Amino acid sequence: MSDTHHLVVGAGLAGASTAWRLAQRGHEVTLVDRTRPAAADGSSHGSARILRFAYPEALYARLVVRALDGWRELEAAAGTSLLTPAPALDHGPGRDPRALARVLAEVGVEHEVLTAARARARWPQVAADGEVLHQPGGAVVDAEATVRAAVAQAEAHGARVLTSWPLSSLERTGSGPRTRFTARSGDGRALEAAHVIVAAGGWLPDLLPALGLPARFLAALPPLVVTQESALHLPYRDARAHDAWPTVIHQGTTGPAVYALPGGRDAGFRGLKVAEHATGPRIPSAAHRSGVVDPAGRERLLAHAARHLPGAVLEPYAETTCLYTSTPAEDFVIDGADGVTVVSACSGHGAKFAPLLGELAADAATGAGVVPDRFRVS
Structure with a gap:
Protein backbone atom coordinates (compact mmCIF):
# COMPACT_ATOMS: atom_id res chain seq x y z
CA MET A 1 0.00 0.00 0.00
CA SER A 2 1.38 3.41 -0.94
CA ASP A 3 0.72 6.67 0.87
CA THR A 4 -0.14 10.25 -0.08
CA HIS A 5 -1.51 13.30 1.65
CA HIS A 6 -4.07 14.40 -0.94
CA LEU A 7 -5.71 11.85 -3.21
CA VAL A 8 -7.52 13.39 -6.20
CA VAL A 9 -9.99 11.06 -7.93
CA GLY A 10 -10.74 11.86 -11.56
CA ALA A 11 -8.37 13.37 -14.13
CA GLY A 12 -10.77 15.50 -16.11
CA LEU A 13 -10.60 19.30 -16.22
CA ALA A 14 -11.56 19.78 -12.56
CA GLY A 15 -9.46 16.97 -11.12
CA ALA A 16 -6.36 17.67 -13.20
CA SER A 17 -6.52 21.36 -12.31
CA THR A 18 -6.97 20.52 -8.63
CA ALA A 19 -3.94 18.23 -8.64
CA TRP A 20 -1.90 20.94 -10.37
CA ARG A 21 -2.90 23.63 -7.87
CA LEU A 22 -2.30 21.42 -4.82
CA ALA A 23 1.10 20.24 -6.06
CA GLN A 24 2.03 23.78 -7.04
CA ARG A 25 1.41 24.82 -3.42
CA GLY A 26 3.81 22.17 -2.20
CA HIS A 27 1.33 19.49 -1.14
CA GLU A 28 1.91 15.78 -1.64
CA VAL A 29 -0.63 14.70 -4.28
CA THR A 30 -1.65 11.52 -6.06
CA LEU A 31 -4.06 11.84 -9.00
CA VAL A 32 -5.91 8.70 -10.10
CA ASP A 33 -8.23 8.09 -13.02
CA ARG A 34 -10.41 5.12 -13.86
CA THR A 35 -8.88 4.97 -17.36
CA ARG A 36 -6.73 7.92 -18.43
CA PRO A 37 -6.83 11.73 -18.25
CA ALA A 38 -9.46 13.36 -20.51
CA ALA A 39 -10.84 9.96 -21.51
CA ALA A 40 -13.32 9.93 -24.39
CA ASP A 41 -16.13 8.52 -22.24
CA GLY A 42 -16.01 11.41 -19.77
CA SER A 43 -16.78 15.12 -19.95
CA SER A 44 -13.34 16.63 -20.63
CA HIS A 45 -12.34 15.14 -23.96
CA GLY A 46 -12.04 16.95 -27.28
CA SER A 47 -10.89 20.33 -28.49
CA ALA A 48 -13.97 22.56 -28.50
CA ARG A 49 -15.54 24.33 -25.52
CA ILE A 50 -16.69 27.96 -25.34
CA LEU A 51 -15.06 30.64 -23.22
CA ARG A 52 -17.48 33.56 -22.95
CA PHE A 53 -18.25 36.12 -20.28
CA ALA A 54 -22.01 36.53 -20.74
CA TYR A 55 -23.94 35.30 -17.72
CA PRO A 56 -27.16 36.70 -16.27
CA GLU A 57 -25.40 36.98 -12.88
CA ALA A 58 -22.28 38.96 -12.08
CA LEU A 59 -20.86 36.15 -9.92
CA TYR A 60 -20.08 33.92 -12.87
CA ALA A 61 -18.97 36.77 -15.15
CA ARG A 62 -16.47 37.86 -12.50
CA LEU A 63 -15.25 34.28 -12.11
CA VAL A 64 -14.56 34.07 -15.87
CA VAL A 65 -12.46 37.22 -15.60
CA ARG A 66 -10.64 35.71 -12.63
CA ALA A 67 -10.09 32.43 -14.48
CA LEU A 68 -8.24 34.22 -17.30
CA ASP A 69 -5.19 34.71 -15.05
CA GLY A 70 -5.08 30.95 -14.53
CA TRP A 71 -5.37 30.29 -18.25
CA ARG A 72 -2.44 32.60 -18.98
CA GLU A 73 -0.42 30.98 -16.20
CA LEU A 74 -1.09 27.45 -17.45
CA GLU A 75 -0.38 28.35 -21.08
CA ALA A 76 2.92 29.97 -20.09
CA ALA A 77 3.93 26.99 -17.97
CA ALA A 78 2.96 24.49 -20.67
CA GLY A 79 4.48 26.51 -23.50
CA THR A 80 1.40 26.04 -25.67
CA SER A 81 -1.89 27.74 -26.49
CA LEU A 82 -4.98 26.30 -24.83
CA LEU A 83 -7.36 29.11 -25.82
CA THR A 84 -7.99 30.11 -29.44
CA VAL A 140 -12.42 28.33 -27.81
CA VAL A 141 -11.03 26.07 -25.08
CA ASP A 142 -9.08 22.95 -26.06
CA ALA A 143 -10.32 20.78 -23.20
CA GLU A 144 -8.15 17.73 -23.79
CA ALA A 145 -4.97 19.76 -24.24
CA THR A 146 -5.83 21.63 -21.04
CA VAL A 147 -6.10 18.38 -19.09
CA ARG A 148 -2.77 17.20 -20.47
CA ALA A 149 -1.13 20.52 -19.57
CA ALA A 150 -2.54 20.51 -16.03
CA VAL A 151 -1.48 16.90 -15.45
CA ALA A 152 2.01 17.67 -16.74
CA GLN A 153 2.29 20.66 -14.41
CA ALA A 154 1.05 18.60 -11.48
CA GLU A 155 3.76 16.02 -12.22
CA ALA A 156 6.36 18.76 -12.65
CA HIS A 157 5.55 19.89 -9.10
CA GLY A 158 5.91 16.36 -7.74
CA ALA A 159 2.44 14.85 -8.07
CA ARG A 160 2.07 11.16 -8.87
CA VAL A 161 -0.43 10.17 -11.59
CA LEU A 162 -1.95 6.69 -11.76
CA THR A 163 -4.08 5.59 -14.73
CA SER A 164 -6.45 2.63 -15.04
CA TRP A 165 -7.23 3.12 -11.35
CA PRO A 166 -11.03 3.09 -10.78
CA LEU A 167 -11.99 3.89 -7.20
CA SER A 168 -14.23 1.18 -5.79
CA SER A 169 -14.24 1.86 -2.05
CA LEU A 170 -13.04 4.33 0.54
CA GLU A 171 -12.44 3.19 4.12
CA ARG A 172 -11.99 5.63 6.98
CA THR A 173 -9.90 5.09 10.12
CA GLY A 174 -9.55 7.56 12.98
CA SER A 175 -11.29 10.92 13.25
CA GLY A 176 -10.54 14.63 13.08
CA PRO A 177 -6.94 15.49 12.13
CA ARG A 178 -5.97 11.84 12.62
CA THR A 179 -8.35 10.59 9.94
CA ARG A 180 -6.80 8.35 7.31
CA PHE A 181 -8.45 6.91 4.24
CA THR A 182 -7.73 3.69 2.43
CA ALA A 183 -8.85 3.94 -1.20
CA ARG A 184 -9.12 0.72 -3.16
CA SER A 185 -9.32 0.23 -6.89
CA GLY A 186 -11.48 -2.32 -8.63
CA ASP A 187 -8.60 -4.80 -8.78
CA GLY A 188 -7.71 -4.45 -5.11
CA ARG A 189 -4.82 -1.98 -5.26
CA ALA A 190 -4.80 0.40 -2.30
CA LEU A 191 -3.70 3.94 -1.52
CA GLU A 192 -3.69 5.58 1.89
CA ALA A 193 -4.44 9.30 2.12
CA ALA A 194 -5.14 11.97 4.70
CA HIS A 195 -7.60 13.82 2.45
CA VAL A 196 -9.59 12.78 -0.61
CA ILE A 197 -10.87 15.09 -3.36
CA VAL A 198 -13.42 13.49 -5.68
CA ALA A 199 -13.79 15.11 -9.10
CA ALA A 200 -15.36 12.17 -10.86
CA GLY A 201 -17.94 13.97 -13.01
CA GLY A 202 -20.62 11.63 -14.30
CA TRP A 203 -19.33 8.77 -12.14
CA LEU A 204 -20.00 10.68 -8.93
CA PRO A 205 -23.55 9.30 -8.44
CA ASP A 206 -22.07 5.80 -8.32
CA LEU A 207 -19.28 6.83 -5.94
CA LEU A 208 -21.24 8.92 -3.43
CA PRO A 209 -22.38 5.92 -1.34
CA ALA A 210 -18.77 4.71 -1.08
CA LEU A 211 -17.27 7.97 0.22
CA GLY A 212 -18.45 7.75 3.82
CA LEU A 213 -19.80 11.30 3.75
CA PRO A 214 -22.01 12.33 6.68
CA ALA A 215 -25.75 11.95 6.22
CA ARG A 216 -26.25 15.68 6.80
CA PHE A 217 -23.91 16.49 3.92
CA LEU A 218 -25.57 14.04 1.57
CA ALA A 219 -29.01 15.38 2.52
CA ALA A 220 -27.93 18.94 1.72
CA LEU A 221 -26.18 18.02 -1.53
CA PRO A 222 -28.25 19.23 -4.50
CA PRO A 223 -29.54 16.48 -6.80
CA LEU A 224 -26.98 15.50 -9.42
CA THR A 327 -27.42 20.60 -10.37
CA PRO A 328 -30.91 22.13 -10.62
CA ALA A 329 -29.52 25.68 -10.54
CA GLU A 330 -26.52 24.71 -12.73
CA ASP A 331 -24.19 25.79 -9.92
CA PHE A 332 -20.98 23.94 -9.16
CA VAL A 333 -20.33 21.90 -6.03
CA ILE A 334 -17.01 22.54 -4.26
CA ASP A 335 -17.39 21.46 -0.67
CA GLY A 336 -16.92 18.52 1.62
CA ALA A 337 -16.95 17.10 5.11
CA ASP A 338 -14.85 14.89 7.34
CA GLY A 339 -11.81 14.79 5.07
CA VAL A 340 -13.58 14.30 1.74
CA THR A 341 -14.05 17.18 -0.73
CA VAL A 342 -16.49 16.89 -3.63
CA VAL A 343 -15.72 18.86 -6.80
CA SER A 344 -18.37 18.29 -9.39
CA ALA A 345 -21.48 19.29 -11.26
CA CYS A 346 -19.93 21.56 -13.87
CA SER A 347 -23.44 21.64 -15.34
CA GLY A 348 -22.31 21.96 -18.93
CA HIS A 349 -20.49 25.27 -18.49
CA GLY A 350 -17.47 24.50 -16.32
CA ALA A 351 -14.68 24.14 -18.88
CA LYS A 352 -13.99 27.88 -19.12
CA PHE A 353 -13.27 27.97 -15.38
CA ALA A 354 -10.86 25.00 -15.28
CA PRO A 355 -7.76 26.64 -13.74
CA LEU A 356 -9.95 28.50 -11.24
CA LEU A 357 -11.91 25.37 -10.31
CA GLY A 358 -8.60 23.77 -9.36
CA GLU A 359 -7.70 26.79 -7.26
CA LEU A 360 -11.07 26.80 -5.47
CA ALA A 361 -10.94 23.04 -4.91
CA ALA A 362 -7.46 23.33 -3.42
CA ASP A 363 -8.76 26.11 -1.15
CA ALA A 364 -11.69 23.94 -0.04
CA ALA A 365 -9.49 20.92 0.59
CA THR A 366 -6.86 22.78 2.61
CA GLY A 367 -8.88 25.62 4.12
CA ALA A 368 -6.47 28.09 2.53
CA GLY A 369 -9.14 30.23 0.87
CA VAL A 370 -12.82 30.99 0.56
CA VAL A 371 -15.14 29.19 -1.87
CA PRO A 372 -18.21 31.13 -3.06
CA ASP A 373 -21.26 30.29 -0.94
CA ARG A 374 -23.15 29.25 -4.08
CA PHE A 375 -20.80 26.28 -4.42
CA ARG A 376 -20.96 25.20 -0.78
CA VAL A 377 -23.26 22.42 0.36
CA SER A 378 -23.24 23.29 4.03
Whole structure:
Protein backbone atom coordinates (compact mmCIF):
# COMPACT_ATOMS: atom_id res chain seq x y z
CA MET A 1 0.00 0.00 0.00
CA SER A 2 1.38 3.41 -0.94
CA ASP A 3 0.72 6.67 0.87
CA THR A 4 -0.14 10.25 -0.08
CA HIS A 5 -1.51 13.30 1.65
CA HIS A 6 -4.07 14.40 -0.94
CA LEU A 7 -5.71 11.85 -3.21
CA VAL A 8 -7.52 13.39 -6.20
CA VAL A 9 -9.99 11.06 -7.93
CA GLY A 10 -10.74 11.86 -11.56
CA ALA A 11 -8.37 13.37 -14.13
CA GLY A 12 -10.77 15.50 -16.11
CA LEU A 13 -10.60 19.30 -16.22
CA ALA A 14 -11.56 19.78 -12.56
CA GLY A 15 -9.46 16.97 -11.12
CA ALA A 16 -6.36 17.67 -13.20
CA SER A 17 -6.52 21.36 -12.31
CA THR A 18 -6.97 20.52 -8.63
CA ALA A 19 -3.94 18.23 -8.64
CA TRP A 20 -1.90 20.94 -10.37
CA ARG A 21 -2.90 23.63 -7.87
CA LEU A 22 -2.30 21.42 -4.82
CA ALA A 23 1.10 20.24 -6.06
CA GLN A 24 2.03 23.78 -7.04
CA ARG A 25 1.41 24.82 -3.42
CA GLY A 26 3.81 22.17 -2.20
CA HIS A 27 1.33 19.49 -1.14
CA GLU A 28 1.91 15.78 -1.64
CA VAL A 29 -0.63 14.70 -4.28
CA THR A 30 -1.65 11.52 -6.06
CA LEU A 31 -4.06 11.84 -9.00
CA VAL A 32 -5.91 8.70 -10.10
CA ASP A 33 -8.23 8.09 -13.02
CA ARG A 34 -10.41 5.12 -13.86
CA THR A 35 -8.88 4.97 -17.36
CA ARG A 36 -6.73 7.92 -18.43
CA PRO A 37 -6.83 11.73 -18.25
CA ALA A 38 -9.46 13.36 -20.51
CA ALA A 39 -10.84 9.96 -21.51
CA ALA A 40 -13.32 9.93 -24.39
CA ASP A 41 -16.13 8.52 -22.24
CA GLY A 42 -16.01 11.41 -19.77
CA SER A 43 -16.78 15.12 -19.95
CA SER A 44 -13.34 16.63 -20.63
CA HIS A 45 -12.34 15.14 -23.96
CA GLY A 46 -12.04 16.95 -27.28
CA SER A 47 -10.89 20.33 -28.49
CA ALA A 48 -13.97 22.56 -28.50
CA ARG A 49 -15.54 24.33 -25.52
CA ILE A 50 -16.69 27.96 -25.34
CA LEU A 51 -15.06 30.64 -23.22
CA ARG A 52 -17.48 33.56 -22.95
CA PHE A 53 -18.25 36.12 -20.28
CA ALA A 54 -22.01 36.53 -20.74
CA TYR A 55 -23.94 35.30 -17.72
CA PRO A 56 -27.16 36.70 -16.27
CA GLU A 57 -25.40 36.98 -12.88
CA ALA A 58 -22.28 38.96 -12.08
CA LEU A 59 -20.86 36.15 -9.92
CA TYR A 60 -20.08 33.92 -12.87
CA ALA A 61 -18.97 36.77 -15.15
CA ARG A 62 -16.47 37.86 -12.50
CA LEU A 63 -15.25 34.28 -12.11
CA VAL A 64 -14.56 34.07 -15.87
CA VAL A 65 -12.46 37.22 -15.60
CA ARG A 66 -10.64 35.71 -12.63
CA ALA A 67 -10.09 32.43 -14.48
CA LEU A 68 -8.24 34.22 -17.30
CA ASP A 69 -5.19 34.71 -15.05
CA GLY A 70 -5.08 30.95 -14.53
CA TRP A 71 -5.37 30.29 -18.25
CA ARG A 72 -2.44 32.60 -18.98
CA GLU A 73 -0.42 30.98 -16.20
CA LEU A 74 -1.09 27.45 -17.45
CA GLU A 75 -0.38 28.35 -21.08
CA ALA A 76 2.92 29.97 -20.09
CA ALA A 77 3.93 26.99 -17.97
CA ALA A 78 2.96 24.49 -20.67
CA GLY A 79 4.48 26.51 -23.50
CA THR A 80 1.40 26.04 -25.67
CA SER A 81 -1.89 27.74 -26.49
CA LEU A 82 -4.98 26.30 -24.83
CA LEU A 83 -7.36 29.11 -25.82
CA THR A 84 -7.99 30.11 -29.44
CA PRO A 85 -9.40 33.65 -29.66
CA ALA A 86 -12.92 33.73 -31.11
CA PRO A 87 -15.51 36.49 -30.67
CA ALA A 88 -18.49 35.33 -28.62
CA LEU A 89 -22.04 36.13 -29.80
CA ASP A 90 -25.31 35.78 -27.88
CA HIS A 91 -28.66 36.34 -29.56
CA GLY A 92 -32.33 35.53 -29.27
CA PRO A 93 -34.95 36.76 -26.77
CA GLY A 94 -34.19 33.91 -24.39
CA ARG A 95 -30.61 35.13 -24.06
CA ASP A 96 -31.71 38.80 -23.61
CA PRO A 97 -28.53 40.44 -24.99
CA ARG A 98 -29.21 43.79 -23.31
CA ALA A 99 -29.61 42.23 -19.86
CA LEU A 100 -26.36 40.31 -20.38
CA ALA A 101 -24.70 43.53 -21.51
CA ARG A 102 -25.69 45.24 -18.26
CA VAL A 103 -23.94 42.49 -16.30
CA LEU A 104 -20.81 42.80 -18.42
CA ALA A 105 -20.82 46.57 -17.92
CA GLU A 106 -21.00 46.00 -14.15
CA VAL A 107 -18.07 43.59 -14.27
CA GLY A 108 -16.01 45.67 -16.69
CA VAL A 109 -15.88 43.25 -19.64
CA GLU A 110 -15.54 44.71 -23.13
CA HIS A 111 -18.71 44.18 -25.18
CA GLU A 112 -21.12 45.75 -27.63
CA VAL A 113 -24.75 45.25 -28.59
CA LEU A 114 -25.34 45.12 -32.35
CA THR A 115 -28.46 45.18 -34.46
CA ALA A 116 -29.16 42.00 -36.39
CA ALA A 117 -28.22 43.77 -39.62
CA ARG A 118 -24.87 44.98 -38.28
CA ALA A 119 -24.08 41.57 -36.88
CA ARG A 120 -24.99 39.88 -40.18
CA ALA A 121 -22.73 42.29 -42.07
CA ARG A 122 -19.83 41.36 -39.79
CA TRP A 123 -20.58 37.63 -39.55
CA PRO A 124 -22.62 36.65 -42.64
CA GLN A 125 -22.39 32.98 -41.61
CA VAL A 126 -24.74 33.68 -38.67
CA ALA A 127 -28.40 34.76 -39.06
CA ALA A 128 -29.16 36.69 -35.89
CA ASP A 129 -32.47 36.52 -34.06
CA GLY A 130 -32.77 40.19 -33.04
CA GLU A 131 -29.99 42.09 -31.31
CA VAL A 132 -26.61 40.46 -30.72
CA LEU A 133 -24.25 40.76 -27.77
CA HIS A 134 -20.64 40.65 -28.95
CA GLN A 135 -17.77 39.83 -26.56
CA PRO A 136 -14.50 40.33 -28.47
CA GLY A 137 -12.49 38.61 -25.72
CA GLY A 138 -14.13 35.21 -26.21
CA ALA A 139 -12.24 32.05 -27.10
CA VAL A 140 -12.42 28.33 -27.81
CA VAL A 141 -11.03 26.07 -25.08
CA ASP A 142 -9.08 22.95 -26.06
CA ALA A 143 -10.32 20.78 -23.20
CA GLU A 144 -8.15 17.73 -23.79
CA ALA A 145 -4.97 19.76 -24.24
CA THR A 146 -5.83 21.63 -21.04
CA VAL A 147 -6.10 18.38 -19.09
CA ARG A 148 -2.77 17.20 -20.47
CA ALA A 149 -1.13 20.52 -19.57
CA ALA A 150 -2.54 20.51 -16.03
CA VAL A 151 -1.48 16.90 -15.45
CA ALA A 152 2.01 17.67 -16.74
CA GLN A 153 2.29 20.66 -14.41
CA ALA A 154 1.05 18.60 -11.48
CA GLU A 155 3.76 16.02 -12.22
CA ALA A 156 6.36 18.76 -12.65
CA HIS A 157 5.55 19.89 -9.10
CA GLY A 158 5.91 16.36 -7.74
CA ALA A 159 2.44 14.85 -8.07
CA ARG A 160 2.07 11.16 -8.87
CA VAL A 161 -0.43 10.17 -11.59
CA LEU A 162 -1.95 6.69 -11.76
CA THR A 163 -4.08 5.59 -14.73
CA SER A 164 -6.45 2.63 -15.04
CA TRP A 165 -7.23 3.12 -11.35
CA PRO A 166 -11.03 3.09 -10.78
CA LEU A 167 -11.99 3.89 -7.20
CA SER A 168 -14.23 1.18 -5.79
CA SER A 169 -14.24 1.86 -2.05
CA LEU A 170 -13.04 4.33 0.54
CA GLU A 171 -12.44 3.19 4.12
CA ARG A 172 -11.99 5.63 6.98
CA THR A 173 -9.90 5.09 10.12
CA GLY A 174 -9.55 7.56 12.98
CA SER A 175 -11.29 10.92 13.25
CA GLY A 176 -10.54 14.63 13.08
CA PRO A 177 -6.94 15.49 12.13
CA ARG A 178 -5.97 11.84 12.62
CA THR A 179 -8.35 10.59 9.94
CA ARG A 180 -6.80 8.35 7.31
CA PHE A 181 -8.45 6.91 4.24
CA THR A 182 -7.73 3.69 2.43
CA ALA A 183 -8.85 3.94 -1.20
CA ARG A 184 -9.12 0.72 -3.16
CA SER A 185 -9.32 0.23 -6.89
CA GLY A 186 -11.48 -2.32 -8.63
CA ASP A 187 -8.60 -4.80 -8.78
CA GLY A 188 -7.71 -4.45 -5.11
CA ARG A 189 -4.82 -1.98 -5.26
CA ALA A 190 -4.80 0.40 -2.30
CA LEU A 191 -3.70 3.94 -1.52
CA GLU A 192 -3.69 5.58 1.89
CA ALA A 193 -4.44 9.30 2.12
CA ALA A 194 -5.14 11.97 4.70
CA HIS A 195 -7.60 13.82 2.45
CA VAL A 196 -9.59 12.78 -0.61
CA ILE A 197 -10.87 15.09 -3.36
CA VAL A 198 -13.42 13.49 -5.68
CA ALA A 199 -13.79 15.11 -9.10
CA ALA A 200 -15.36 12.17 -10.86
CA GLY A 201 -17.94 13.97 -13.01
CA GLY A 202 -20.62 11.63 -14.30
CA TRP A 203 -19.33 8.77 -12.14
CA LEU A 204 -20.00 10.68 -8.93
CA PRO A 205 -23.55 9.30 -8.44
CA ASP A 206 -22.07 5.80 -8.32
CA LEU A 207 -19.28 6.83 -5.94
CA LEU A 208 -21.24 8.92 -3.43
CA PRO A 209 -22.38 5.92 -1.34
CA ALA A 210 -18.77 4.71 -1.08
CA LEU A 211 -17.27 7.97 0.22
CA GLY A 212 -18.45 7.75 3.82
CA LEU A 213 -19.80 11.30 3.75
CA PRO A 214 -22.01 12.33 6.68
CA ALA A 215 -25.75 11.95 6.22
CA ARG A 216 -26.25 15.68 6.80
CA PHE A 217 -23.91 16.49 3.92
CA LEU A 218 -25.57 14.04 1.57
CA ALA A 219 -29.01 15.38 2.52
CA ALA A 220 -27.93 18.94 1.72
CA LEU A 221 -26.18 18.02 -1.53
CA PRO A 222 -28.25 19.23 -4.50
CA PRO A 223 -29.54 16.48 -6.80
CA LEU A 224 -26.98 15.50 -9.42
CA VAL A 225 -28.42 14.75 -12.85
CA VAL A 226 -26.28 13.06 -15.51
CA THR A 227 -27.38 13.52 -19.12
CA GLN A 228 -25.96 12.28 -22.39
CA GLU A 229 -25.85 15.22 -24.81
CA SER A 230 -25.55 15.04 -28.59
CA ALA A 231 -23.41 17.21 -30.86
CA LEU A 232 -23.07 17.44 -34.65
CA HIS A 233 -20.17 18.59 -36.79
CA LEU A 234 -21.36 20.52 -39.85
CA PRO A 235 -18.98 21.47 -42.69
CA TYR A 236 -18.27 25.13 -43.40
CA ARG A 237 -19.64 26.37 -46.70
CA ASP A 238 -16.37 28.22 -47.07
CA ALA A 239 -13.65 25.67 -46.39
CA ARG A 240 -11.23 28.48 -45.52
CA ALA A 241 -13.50 29.98 -42.87
CA HIS A 242 -12.45 28.16 -39.68
CA ASP A 243 -10.65 31.12 -38.14
CA ALA A 244 -13.45 33.52 -39.12
CA TRP A 245 -16.18 31.81 -37.11
CA PRO A 246 -17.33 33.23 -33.79
CA THR A 247 -18.78 31.14 -30.99
CA VAL A 248 -22.56 31.51 -30.88
CA ILE A 249 -25.26 30.92 -28.27
CA HIS A 250 -28.90 31.33 -29.29
CA GLN A 251 -32.09 30.91 -27.32
CA GLY A 252 -35.56 31.75 -28.57
CA THR A 253 -38.66 32.57 -26.55
CA THR A 254 -39.15 28.84 -25.97
CA GLY A 255 -36.95 25.78 -26.16
CA PRO A 256 -33.35 25.17 -25.16
CA ALA A 257 -30.25 27.20 -25.82
CA VAL A 258 -28.21 26.03 -28.82
CA TYR A 259 -24.50 26.68 -29.08
CA ALA A 260 -22.13 26.54 -32.04
CA LEU A 261 -18.38 26.97 -32.25
CA PRO A 262 -15.40 26.09 -34.44
CA GLY A 263 -14.83 22.39 -33.98
CA GLY A 264 -11.05 22.63 -34.04
CA ARG A 265 -9.05 19.42 -33.97
CA ASP A 266 -12.19 17.36 -33.25
CA ALA A 267 -13.63 18.39 -36.58
CA GLY A 268 -10.42 18.34 -38.55
CA PHE A 269 -10.67 22.15 -38.61
CA ARG A 270 -13.27 21.84 -41.35
CA GLY A 271 -16.51 22.17 -39.48
CA LEU A 272 -18.71 23.65 -36.83
CA LYS A 273 -19.70 21.90 -33.60
CA VAL A 274 -23.40 22.43 -32.86
CA ALA A 275 -25.30 21.19 -29.80
CA GLU A 276 -28.21 21.92 -27.50
CA HIS A 277 -27.67 22.77 -23.85
CA ALA A 278 -28.92 20.19 -21.34
CA THR A 279 -31.59 18.41 -23.37
CA GLY A 280 -30.10 14.92 -23.55
CA PRO A 281 -31.66 11.84 -21.97
CA ARG A 282 -31.03 11.29 -18.28
CA ILE A 283 -28.87 8.34 -17.31
CA PRO A 284 -28.09 7.06 -13.79
CA SER A 285 -24.36 7.73 -14.21
CA ALA A 286 -21.59 7.85 -16.77
CA ALA A 287 -21.39 4.06 -16.59
CA HIS A 288 -24.68 3.95 -18.51
CA ARG A 289 -23.55 6.12 -21.42
CA SER A 290 -24.55 4.57 -24.75
CA GLY A 291 -22.67 6.94 -27.06
CA VAL A 292 -25.66 6.97 -29.44
CA VAL A 293 -26.76 10.36 -30.76
CA ASP A 294 -30.42 11.14 -30.10
CA PRO A 295 -32.27 11.13 -33.49
CA ALA A 296 -34.80 13.76 -32.40
CA GLY A 297 -31.98 15.96 -31.15
CA ARG A 298 -30.18 15.59 -34.46
CA GLU A 299 -33.23 16.83 -36.34
CA ARG A 300 -33.67 19.81 -34.00
CA LEU A 301 -30.05 20.81 -34.48
CA LEU A 302 -30.32 20.63 -38.26
CA ALA A 303 -33.50 22.72 -38.17
CA HIS A 304 -31.76 25.29 -35.99
CA ALA A 305 -28.75 25.43 -38.31
CA ALA A 306 -31.05 25.92 -41.29
CA ARG A 307 -32.52 29.01 -39.62
CA HIS A 308 -29.53 30.55 -37.92
CA LEU A 309 -26.27 29.16 -39.36
CA PRO A 310 -26.29 29.84 -43.12
CA GLY A 311 -22.50 29.43 -43.17
CA ALA A 312 -22.81 25.73 -42.36
CA VAL A 313 -23.69 22.86 -44.69
CA LEU A 314 -26.60 20.83 -43.34
CA GLU A 315 -24.87 17.49 -43.83
CA PRO A 316 -23.15 16.25 -40.65
CA TYR A 317 -19.85 14.57 -41.35
CA ALA A 318 -19.37 13.57 -37.71
CA GLU A 319 -21.43 13.36 -34.54
CA THR A 320 -20.68 12.58 -30.93
CA THR A 321 -22.06 12.51 -27.41
CA CYS A 322 -20.79 14.05 -24.20
CA LEU A 323 -21.85 14.03 -20.57
CA TYR A 324 -23.31 16.74 -18.37
CA THR A 325 -23.45 16.37 -14.60
CA SER A 326 -25.77 19.13 -13.45
CA THR A 327 -27.42 20.60 -10.37
CA PRO A 328 -30.91 22.13 -10.62
CA ALA A 329 -29.52 25.68 -10.54
CA GLU A 330 -26.52 24.71 -12.73
CA ASP A 331 -24.19 25.79 -9.92
CA PHE A 332 -20.98 23.94 -9.16
CA VAL A 333 -20.33 21.90 -6.03
CA ILE A 334 -17.01 22.54 -4.26
CA ASP A 335 -17.39 21.46 -0.67
CA GLY A 336 -16.92 18.52 1.62
CA ALA A 337 -16.95 17.10 5.11
CA ASP A 338 -14.85 14.89 7.34
CA GLY A 339 -11.81 14.79 5.07
CA VAL A 340 -13.58 14.30 1.74
CA THR A 341 -14.05 17.18 -0.73
CA VAL A 342 -16.49 16.89 -3.63
CA VAL A 343 -15.72 18.86 -6.80
CA SER A 344 -18.37 18.29 -9.39
CA ALA A 345 -21.48 19.29 -11.26
CA CYS A 346 -19.93 21.56 -13.87
CA SER A 347 -23.44 21.64 -15.34
CA GLY A 348 -22.31 21.96 -18.93
CA HIS A 349 -20.49 25.27 -18.49
CA GLY A 350 -17.47 24.50 -16.32
CA ALA A 351 -14.68 24.14 -18.88
CA LYS A 352 -13.99 27.88 -19.12
CA PHE A 353 -13.27 27.97 -15.38
CA ALA A 354 -10.86 25.00 -15.28
CA PRO A 355 -7.76 26.64 -13.74
CA LEU A 356 -9.95 28.50 -11.24
CA LEU A 357 -11.91 25.37 -10.31
CA GLY A 358 -8.60 23.77 -9.36
CA GLU A 359 -7.70 26.79 -7.26
CA LEU A 360 -11.07 26.80 -5.47
CA ALA A 361 -10.94 23.04 -4.91
CA ALA A 362 -7.46 23.33 -3.42
CA ASP A 363 -8.76 26.11 -1.15
CA ALA A 364 -11.69 23.94 -0.04
CA ALA A 365 -9.49 20.92 0.59
CA THR A 366 -6.86 22.78 2.61
CA GLY A 367 -8.88 25.62 4.12
CA ALA A 368 -6.47 28.09 2.53
CA GLY A 369 -9.14 30.23 0.87
CA VAL A 370 -12.82 30.99 0.56
CA VAL A 371 -15.14 29.19 -1.87
CA PRO A 372 -18.21 31.13 -3.06
CA ASP A 373 -21.26 30.29 -0.94
CA ARG A 374 -23.15 29.25 -4.08
CA PHE A 375 -20.80 26.28 -4.42
CA ARG A 376 -20.96 25.20 -0.78
CA VAL A 377 -23.26 22.42 0.36
CA SER A 378 -23.24 23.29 4.03
